[in-house]
Amino acid sequence: xxxxxxxxxxxxxxxxxxxxxxxxxxxxxxxxxxxxxxxxxxxxxxxxxxxxxxxxxxxxxxxxxxxxxxxxxxxxxxxxxxxxxxxxxxxxxxxxxxxxxxxxxxxxxxxxxxxxxxxxxxxxxxxxxxxxxxxxxxxxxxxxxxxxxxxxxxxxxxxxxxxxxxxxxxxxxxxxxxxxxxxxxxxxxxxxxxxxxxxxxxxxxxxxxxxxxxxxxxxxxxxxxxxxxxxxxxxxxxxxxxxxxxxxxxxxxxxxxxxxxxxxxxxxxxxxxxxxxxxxxxxxxxxxxxxxxxxxxxxxxxxxxxxxxxxxxxxxxxxxxxxxxxxxxxxxxxxxxxxxxxxxxxxxxxxxxxxxxxxxxxxxxxxxxxxxxxxxxxxxxxxxxxxx
Numbered sequence: 001x002x003x004x005x006x007x008x009x010x011x012x013x014x015x016x017x018x019x020x021x022x023x024x025x026x027x028x029x030x031x032x033x034x035x036x037x038x039x040x041x042x043x044x045x046x047x048x049x050x051x052x053x054x055x056x057x058x059x060x061x062x063x064x065x066x067x068x069x070x071x072x073x074x075x076x077x078x079x080x081x082x083x084x085x086x087x088x089x090x091x092x093x094x095x096x097x098x099x100x101x102x103x104x105x106x107x108x109x110x111x112x113x114x115x116x117x118x119x120x121x122x123x124x125x126x127x128x129x130x131x132x133x134x135x136x137x138x139x140x141x142x143x144x145x146x147x148x149x150x151x152x153x154x155x156x157x158x159x160x161x162x163x164x165x166x167x168x169x170x171x172x173x174x175x176x177x178x179x180x181x182x183x184x185x186x187x188x189x190x191x192x193x194x195x196x197x198x199x200x201x202x203x204x205x206x207x208x209x210x211x212x213x214x215x216x217x218x219x220x221x222x223x224x225x226x227x228x229x230x231x232x233x234x235x236x237x238x239x240x241x242x243x244x245x246x247x248x249x250x251x252x253x254x255x256x257x258x259x260x261x262x263x264x265x266x267x268x269x270x271x272x273x274x275x276x277x278x279x280x281x282x283x284x285x286x287x288x289x290x291x292x293x294x295x296x297x298x299x300x301x302x303x304x305x306x307x308x309x310x311x312x313x314x315x316x317x318x319x320x321x322x323x324x325x326x327x328x329x330x331x332x333x334x335x336x337x338x339x340x341x342x343x344x345x346x347x348x349x350x351x352x353x354x355x356x357x358x359x360x361x362x363x364x365x366x367x368x369x370x371x372x373x374x375x376x377x378x379x380x381x382x383x384x385x386x387x388x
Contacts, residue, residue: 002098009099017110027061027096028116034066036073037256040136042119043081044263047135048127049118060115063090073256076237080136121259123282134263138242146242149234153227155207162201163247165211166191167255186290186314186324189253189272192219193329197251197336202226204340209243211257249343251336254278269339272327277310286342288335291325292317 032038067082202225212230244260252258254273270287
């Protein structure tokens with residue numbers, strides 16, 4: 001039945017191929033997941049790429065399931081992007097993909113253009129610079145809800161805001177209860193180790209809002225400049241997006257939500273971040289990963305080894321005799337101070353400060369290319385505490 005369906009689709013795709021001089025009808029060989037990080041970073045990259053490179057004679061097709069499903073990662077984002085793309089039944093997309101493979105395997109000179117490279121979590125075309133304007137906008141109706149939220153938490157337009165995202169396993173367990181996400185647990189952090197850092201930030205005039213959904217741990221800080229939005233009854237997908245767009249700075253252990261801050265060009269501190277292959281080498285960011293030790297020698301891995309041994313699963317670190325150690329509360333506090341120093345006192349990562357990036361780019365070139373970390377922009381840093 002599948003082979004018959006593919007054969008039936010051959011004339012359709014050949015018709016598309018003959019239409020190329022007039023209009024190019026495109027689809028992807030592989031689409032992204034609808035998780036927040038992928039959705040926002042890949043769609044914003046797609047729209048910006050089309051605008052910059054003036055891809056006007058193109059008609060692109062997206063699978064319906066990305067933008068119409070019962071359990072979206074973010075309803076606000078899903079609705080926004082759905083209104084700006086052409087969606088089609090997933091089965092038809094899959095038949096286009098399989099028929100393309102069949103035709104290209106059997107007809108050497110026929111090739112179809114896909115737009116996979118335009119859907120990217122990386123920024124290899126330097127799209128997300130200071131001139132970039134995200135497609136995400138807030139309507140008058142949205143702003144009424146946002147202003148109501150601001151009144152409830154007493155957030156002023158003049159307030160300097162930091163959004164704090166500390167990953168734990170509860171969100172994925174609750175959202176996808178039938179899947180085993182335990183292999184990701186090495187990325188979790190204990191929110192209690194962030195308390196001294198939070199107190200430091202509020203003491204120098206910042207308001208700190210803890211982001212997230214269904215967090216595992218709650219804790220109380222008697223500080224008027226701290227608000228635990230993650231455990232409040234004020235949460236909404238709209239407010240999630242607005243807060244990340246509004247924040248002056250973002251501090252994250254590395255989750256999808258921080259990608260909203262990235263596309264709005266807000267500086268990010270990645271702390272307790274792993275794997276380092278997911279390092280945002282294309283964003284205004286400072287990164288301090290968790291410590292990785294060789295179990296046999298008890299020595300800290302060097303930066304090349306951090307990249308080389310960038311694994312997605314707990315078991316892979318164990319197989320390679322690598323011990324993962326979280327930063328303690330004092331080390332996290334130092335990271336916060338380092339981040340504020342670079343962003344507030346001397347301006348974001350001045351060239352004199354970032355000379356250190358040249359010292360690690362050359363020896364890491366092979367590993368960086370393997371993980372598609374081809375570009376290392378001038379506005380990023382690996383923390384000096386991990387470079388030394």
